[in-house]
Amino acid sequence: MPASKPSLRFTHSAALRTQTLKVMSAIERDPDPTQHADALASLVLSLTEAGMDFYFLKPLKDGKFGFVARQAASFGISGALRVMSPIARSVLGGADAKQLRVISRHIRQLMR
Numbered sequence: 001m002p003a004s005k006p007s008l009r010f011t012h013s014a015a016l017r018t019q020t021l022k023v024m025s026a027i028e029r030d031p032d033p034t035q036h037a038d039a040l041a042s043l044v045l046s047l048t049e050a051g052m053d054f055y056f057l058k059p060l061k062d063g064k065f066g067f068v069a070r071q072a073a074s075f076g077i078s079g080a081l082r083v084m085s086p087i088a089r090s091v092l093g094g095a096d097a098k099q100l101r102v103i104s105r106h107i108r109q110l111m112r
Helices: 014-029 031-062 066-093 096-110
Strands: none
Touching: 014 031, 014 096, 031 066, 031 096
């Protein structure tokens, strides 16, 4: 039995969990999951945003960082997501069925 690797996970909203399960189920069950590539890209971006909020913005708030510092961090994350969005949509939009299912499996494994 291989030793488990260190990992970090984050909590997110019930609505995002519902969206995650819906998109992954569609990809896993549909004979042509490529029609769900855009939904998967949206999901990846939503999960990324939730993770950045959990790992970075929430500790700033909990640490009582000033408004300007929190706003600067928030704008930075928004900018990063705007840059990532077309890249994620392009990469996943060009993925084949097998590749999309690998991404879906990976996300499902992170949910354990």
